[in-house]
Amino acid sequence: MALMPKRVKHRKVQRGRIKGNATRGNTVAYGEWGLQSLEAGHIAANTIEACRIAATQYVRGEGKLYIRIFPDKPVTARPLETRMGKGKGEPDHWVAVIKPGTILFELTGVGHDAARDCFARVAYKLPLKVRLVARQQTV
Numbered sequence: 001m002a003l004m005p006k007r008v009k010h011r012k013v014q015r016g017r018i019k020g021n022a023t024r025g026n027t028v029a030y031g032e033w034g035l036q037s038l039e040a041g042h043i044a045a046n047t048i049e050a051c052r053i054a055a056t057q058y059v060r061g062e063g064k065l066y067i068r069i070f071p072d073k074p075v076t077a078r079p080l081e082t083r084m085g086k087g088k089g090e091p092d093h094w095v096a097v098i099k100p101g102t103i104l105f106e107l108t109g110v111g112h113d114a115a116r117d118c119f120a121r122v123a124y125k126l127p128l129k130v131r132l133v134a135r136q137q138t139v
Contacts, residue, residue, distance in 0.1 A: 002046045002049050011074065016097075020099065029106070034107075034132070044093055045093060058114075066106040070096055119132050
C-alpha cells in the first residue's frame with residue numbers, strides 16, 4: 001500500500017513552486033549513509049514504495065533503512081477525454097515535495113561499497129539526480 005496521510009485539512013491544494021534549497025532535513029541524522037537530492041521535484045508515493053522494496057531486498061537484514069520523506073501533497077487529475085472547464089479534478093495520487101539538499105533515504109549497518117550499490121539501485125527508480133553522502137562527525 002502506498003503512503004498517504006491519514007487525514008488532511010484540505011482535500012485539494014494548489015501546485016505551488018519549489019524555491020530555494022532545503023534548510024531542514026539536509027543532514028544524515030539516523031544512519032551512516034544518506035541519499036541526498038541534487039535537484040527539486042516531486043516524488044510519488046508509489047515511487048517511494050518501489051525504492052523501499054529495492055533497498056530492503058538489497059540489504060537483506062544486514063542494515064536498517066530509514067525513509068526521511070513522506071508524500072503529504074495531493075495531486076489532482078481530470079479523466080481522459082474530458083472537455084475543459086467544470087472545475088478542478090479529483091485527487092489522483094500523493095507526492096512528496098523535494099528541495100535540493102534533502103536527504104531522502106538513510107542506511108546504517110553496512111559498509112561504503114554496500115551502501116553505494118544499494119543506493120545505486122534506489123537512484124535508478126528516482127526522477128531526480130541524487131548523490132551518496134556520509135554522516136558528519138559531531139564534536
